[in-house]
Structure formats: C-alpha cells, structure tokens
Amino acid sequence: MTTAHADSYYAASANDKRERPRLRDAIETDVCIIGAGYTGLSTALQLLERGFRVVVLEAARIGWGASGRNGGQIVNSYSRDIDVIERSVGAEKAKQFGAMAFEGARIIREYVDRYQIDCDLKDGAVFAALNLRQLKHLAAQKALWQKHGHQGELELMDQSGIRNYVGSSRYVGGMFDGSGGHLHPLNLALGEAAAVERLGGLIFEDSAAIDIQEGEPVRVRTAGGEVSARFLVVAGNAYLGHLVPELSAKSMPCGTQMIATEPLDEFQAKHLLPGDHCVEDCNYLLDYFRLSADKRLLYGGGVVYGARDPADIEAIILPKLLKTFPQLEGVRVDYAWTGNFLLTLSRLPQVGRIGGNIYYSQGCSGHGVTYTHLAGRLLAEVINGQASRFDLFASLPHYPFPGGHALRVPFSALGAWYYSLRDALGI
Known part of the structure; x- marks a missing residue:
C-alpha cells in the first residue's frame, strides 16, 4: 500500500499527485541520496547539473516530512544567528558563515525560475x-x-x-x-523532484533504506532492492530514525x-x-x-x-x-x-562525513527551508572535490544532549519553559 502524505492543506492542494515506483532491483549509480526532502532534492539537482548520476531513495513520498508540511516561510540566516556562531568559531570563520547566510533564499528563487516551479512564491x-x-x-x-x-x-x-x-x-x-x-512548500519539493527527473535522476518512493554497508562502493539496501554508489548522502533529518546511530545520538x-x-x-x-x-x-x-x-x-x-x-x-x-x-x-x-x-543542542546544523564516501547534513532546528537548499549545494561541492565550504560547516561542534536519549526531552522542555517565561515577562 502506498504511503500517503499527511492530511494537510498542502497535500490537498498539491500540483503533482503522481506516485513514483518502489525500488525493485539492484542498481548502480554515482551518488545515492537517502531522503526526498529539500536537502536530498537540492543535492540531487546540484549534482545532476554537474554531470553526476543520481538515485534518490524516499521512505514515503516526495516531501512527506518537514519539507512538505512546514510554514512555507523563506527566512534568512540560521536558527542561531551569525553573532552566536562567531562566539564559537571566531570572527574570521564567522565572516564565511555570514557570506552564506542569505544564499539559500537565492537558490530557491533560482530553482523556481530555472525549472518553472509553480509554488505560489x-x-x-x-x-x-x-x-x-x-x-x-x-x-x-x-x-x-x-x-x-x-x-x-x-x-x-x-x-x-x-x-x-x-x-x-x-x-x-x-x-x-x-x-x-x-511559498507552498510541498509544491516546491514536488517541482524540484520533477526537475531532478527531467535531468535524468531517479526517485524511488516507499523505498526506505534499511541497511547501509560502508565501502567502495557503498551499498544501500531497501526491502525490494539495492543501490551501489560511489558516494552516499544521508538526508533523512527528523525521519531518519536509527538507520545511522551516530547521527541520531546527537539530535x-x-x-x-x-x-x-x-x-x-x-x-x-x-x-x-x-x-x-x-x-x-x-x-x-x-x-x-x-x-x-x-x-x-x-x-x-x-x-x-x-x-x-x-x-x-x-x-x-x-x-x-x-x-x-x-x-x-x-x-x-x-x-x-x-x-x-x-x-540539535546548539540549534546549528550538523554536517560531516562518515568514512571516506558518506556525507550528511541534518538538524536545521526549525530553520530549514533556506538552509537545506544551501546544504544541497555544499554537499554537491564536496562530492565534486570542492570541500572548503562543506568543511566550514563540518567544523561546528556536535554536542550530545545532557543525559543522553533518556533525558533529552525533559531537559529540552525545561529549557524551553525558561525561555518562554522570559518571553512572557519581556526580559
């Protein structure tokens, strides 16, 4: 049975209600991407534009997670602003983060214009x-x-x-x-997916990754097939589950x-x-x-x-x-x-490598519409051999939540209560 989108206004007003096939074979490609949300789709577009072969595996439907359910707001910078980043990394690196803080919004508009995406922008x-x-x-x-x-x-x-x-x-x-x-966030995702397919990329829905075997090539197994790839991009964010334990431990x-x-x-x-x-x-x-x-x-x-x-x-x-x-x-x-x-505990994205050919970006912390589009460009750059901007994000520390999995919810809720009280008191 095909997974349905959430019963939202966005799903009801989606431009494209077509279903994509499940993966049912063993196939080979240059880059396999887990997740057909903004991070995965933006990465796919950037790679296809650079001449790579790309396969996208989606556990449910295109834009099924946050990319198709969010507020649809284009908000610049990051969930923690450039001054907070500067206190962590210093003034020189902060300038580089500042130079990228408004790029995601420009990328969205580039996609909408280049691929004629109808998303009520x-x-x-x-x-x-x-x-x-x-x-x-x-x-x-x-x-x-x-x-x-x-x-x-x-x-x-x-x-x-x-x-x-x-x-x-x-x-x-x-x-x-x-x-x-x-904009209409689900129609943006669906429009980006259609552009991926026009450029020769393959998208498989209802094809959750259930196992990753590191190596060259890296192999990703689903219930119905397997993808062998030179590179893997993990872009599941809040819906990745425990597929990659080292990513779920700090988010x-x-x-x-x-x-x-x-x-x-x-x-x-x-x-x-x-x-x-x-x-x-x-x-x-x-x-x-x-x-x-x-x-x-x-x-x-x-x-x-x-x-x-x-x-x-x-x-x-x-x-x-x-x-x-x-x-x-x-x-x-x-x-x-x-x-x-x-x-994430820092409310900044977590970006990095696993082994020599697995890359990830996650943890937008509620500020993802623009950042995910920037992330797609950074991931494509590093796979294409240009690592400097990716490495800048990868240098941000990834902090564990106090108390691990058992206490991360109550500690976070307590912190939110404190800041909500400050908001209410205006202090």
Whole structure:
C-alpha cells in the first residue's frame, strides 16, 4: 500500500499527485541520496547539473516530512544567528558563515525560475516584536545582517509602522526583510523532484533504506532492492530514525503544528496581511503565519519535544491565532496537521562525513527551508572535490544532549519553559 502524505492543506492542494515506483532491483549509480526532502532534492539537482548520476531513495513520498508540511516561510540566516556562531568559531570563520547566510533564499528563487516551479512564491517577510526587548534585538539583527552584506532590503518598524504589514495590535514593532518570502512548500519539493527527473535522476518512493554497508562502493539496501554508489548522502533529518546511530545520538525530533482556516474574503485577507507577506514573532517558541494563494490563513506554532502527535492540534493552535487576530472569532478550521523537525543542542546544523564516501547534513532546528537548499549545494561541492565550504560547516561542534536519549526531552522542555517565561515577562 502506498504511503500517503499527511492530511494537510498542502497535500490537498498539491500540483503533482503522481506516485513514483518502489525500488525493485539492484542498481548502480554515482551518488545515492537517502531522503526526498529539500536537502536530498537540492543535492540531487546540484549534482545532476554537474554531470553526476543520481538515485534518490524516499521512505514515503516526495516531501512527506518537514519539507512538505512546514510554514512555507523563506527566512534568512540560521536558527542561531551569525553573532552566536562567531562566539564559537571566531570572527574570521564567522565572516564565511555570514557570506552564506542569505544564499539559500537565492537558490530557491533560482530553482523556481530555472525549472518553472509553480509554488505560489511571494516576496517579503516580517519579524514581529512582542515587547521592547525583542524590538531592540531586531535592531541589532538588522545591523548584524548588514555587516555581513545583507544591504538595502531591511526596514525597522515601530508600532504604527508594523500595522501597515500586520492587522494585529499585539506587536510593538518589527523588521521587514524584502528578500524573505513565502511559498507552498510541498509544491516546491514536488517541482524540484520533477526537475531532478527531467535531468535524468531517479526517485524511488516507499523505498526506505534499511541497511547501509560502508565501502567502495557503498551499498544501500531497501526491502525490494539495492543501490551501489560511489558516494552516499544521508538526508533523512527528523525521519531518519536509527538507520545511522551516530547521527541520531546527537539530535532530537520535535513536532510543530499548523492549521489552515477556511478561505477568507478579500477584505478580511487584506486587513490581516495588507502586503501578503509572511510573519513570525520573536519568541523562543515562536508563532508564524501567512496567507495561502486561496486566502486561507495558515497559522503554526508550538513545539512537542520528542515528536509525539498531539491529540487535538486545533485546540493548541486556534487560541494562538485568535490571540493575534481576535477579529477571526468563529472562523472555521479546514485542516490541522503536525510535522517533525530535527533539533540539535546548539540549534546549528550538523554536517560531516562518515568514512571516506558518506556525507550528511541534518538538524536545521526549525530553520530549514533556506538552509537545506544551501546544504544541497555544499554537499554537491564536496562530492565534486570542492570541500572548503562543506568543511566550514563540518567544523561546528556536535554536542550530545545532557543525559543522553533518556533525558533529552525533559531537559529540552525545561529549557524551553525558561525561555518562554522570559518571553512572557519581556526580559
């Protein structure tokens, strides 16, 4: 039986509902990629453009995980910003991270343009401050991004200014990033997959990797076949499970939830988000929202550590939505879904090698739409013999969670409670 996508607004409005075949043979290729989400698909495109033969193995469906369920927001930089990275690696290396911090958004737009991907791409993103401390942080973030070359597209707003972007009285100000934006995330993944296939790449769905045999070639076995490859890229992120134990030991799947309202009328939609930009607030456990192409309000937030599925997603998210937009009291919710992202203790990506020909990138920590597209380019570069940028990310330390698997959920939840309390108190 074919695995279905999550029952989300994105799946219901997907452009391409075709099913790809299962792997049923033993085949040989240059590069095997585990995972048909953004990391895997971006890597495949970059490699195919460089002349490599590529096979992608997907355990479920294209974009089945976070790539097809996320908020659809193009947000620059990393889950921990360049100043935090600088404190860990020093000023010189931080400049190199800063130079790459806005590249992922450009790669997405390149793909959409080059491969004519229909994914409702809209420009412009808003960071909304709930208190003066957060607004001060946004001013510092603007200066930081400009220091690293992100010029001319950032605007700080006071309380009256942000009302031109968001029809809510919750916010004391914010920052607009013209190079940010939003899109239909599953249609982006499906469009990238179609481009992979047009370039000669092979994608197999319902073909979970169940065993990896290191060596030259590396061999990846599924229930129905086997792939032999010169190189392997592991891009399973929160849905990799324990296939590669050394990767699961220093990361934790976490769930986030979203709802989609009924379509709003033109007046309502224009009042809520006059410029049709996406918004995220500045809390540690942040809320994020935007309009879909058919004027539904898509609203997400919350984190479930350990990635358990909540019994009632609407009961978690609808109160958040109504706190932001009380004028939508009584609105119908048509879709509610959850999806997992992979959290690291540092909240920075984990990138590296296993042996001589296995590469991985994981742990976007909730900031994956842009980073995964950059990761695809870095993975393709290192396989093509250009290792410098990949090695820069690989040099970031990978910290274990305190207490190992048994205590990582309660410790993370306790830390989140502390930062949520700070957000609530505005300190």
